[in-house]
Amino acid sequence: MSSRVIAEPSTARGPHWFLLLGPALVAGVAYLDPGNVASNVTAGARYGYLLIWVVVSANLVAWLIQYLSAKLGVVTGKSLPELCGERMGSRAGRIAYWLQAEGVAMATDLAEVIGGAVALWLLFDVPLLLGGLITGGVSMALLAVQSRRGPRAFEGIVIALLAVIVLGFTWGVVVSPPDAAGVAAGLVPRFQGTDSVLLAVSILGATIMPHAIYAHSSLARDRFRDRAGLSTPRLLRATRIDVSVAMVIAGGVNIAMMLLAAANLAGVAGTDSLEGAHAALGESLGPVVATLFAVGLLASGLASTSVGAYAGAEIMQGLLRTRVPLVTRRLVTLIPALAVLALGVDPTLALVLSQVVLSFGIPFALIPLVRLTADRALMGEHVNRIWTTLGGAIAAAALTGLNGVLVWLVVAGS
Secondary structure (H helix, E strand, C coil), rough: HHHHHHCCHHHCCCCCCHHHCCCHHHHHHHHHHHHHHHHHHHHHHCCCCCCHHHHHHHHHHHHHHHHHHHHHHHHHCCCHHHHHHHHCCHHHHHHHHHHHHHHHHHHHHHHHHHHHHHHHHHHHHHHHHHHHHHHHHHHHHHHHHHHHHHHHHHHHHHHHHHHHHHHHHHHHHCCCCCCCHHHHHCCCCCCCCCHHHHHHHHHHHHCHHHHHHHHHHHHHHHHHCCCCCHHHHHHHHHHHHHHHHHHHHHHHHHHHHHHHHHHCCCCCCCCCCCHHHHHHHHHHCCCHHHHHHHHHHHHHHHHHHHHHHHHHHHHHHHCCCCCCCHHHHHHHHHHHHHHHHHCCCHHHHHHHHHHHHHHHHHHHHHHHHHHHHHHHHHHHHHHEEEEEEHHHHHHHHHHHHHHHHHHHHHHHHH
């Protein structure tokens, strides 16, 4: 064992270390989808800096969850859906599990396609239905790249879109810096009434997303299928760095969205919608910031819907052991989002409701993830340590409970 490690060049610090990054950055796009934009901007506009601590807490929990997902893919060479499917004895059980996972994937797609459509409308006055079709078409093109050119090419495109997202949502904070004392106060956990609790749980629900958990194990599996002589310990070290970089970027951008709204949209009417926030930013900070916000929203919709569609395909293949052509499957999963746009449903309301649907999928992804990574027969020497398993179990229980609270608050308030 020791001779193997010594023979490897500089473990995770060598010149090739940087080339091992990527899967977490792609999965991390799920933490910057239009649902996050709506939740963070609304929270900042209504409550200023109050809920910054929620974003920070959510990203700390997300680090552990995403690392466990990637670790599962690296160590076993299989995805979370594959392993769940293998452990379900009956086909009926696999179909039932797939139906809930597919529902989660469609709800994710709903938010992301709508976000892309809204961005195209804000930028180019494209009708929402046509914008949804364009968003779906671009996502199919990106998936075709993944199928034909491999994971590295797909990662490169998504990471480029991630760079656009970072610029789009952080430039306004550079132009209009937040109040430092307010930011510091926002790190202290507290609430202001029931509505702030609902928003806090919505932020958590928009951050920890089931499809990101499914997708990350698949992305890590695909990227490191050909290990080129690299040991599992080295890949896991690089994975921890990859996840850390991705979560710092995702957390920083989510905080920037909230700071932008807190510093410039507090108390402004109509900022609880994406189009209202865009208009208010244009009035307070000028057209450049507003345009960059819309561009960031567009990149968010395009990147996240591609990752979501990738996750949906992996879920189907892993659980049903069948592969449907990507174009066919993409067209089917676009139907709910296009129907919502065609019926004229308020886009922001559709985004909120999609987060509620996502809440139901949290335990189905988290509980198997923690259980599988704690299975010594499956993970061997890379099995979770007791404290890792305990942390994962606490996170799974807390997120399941909080998402239950979200559902109850939405139903009670409707």
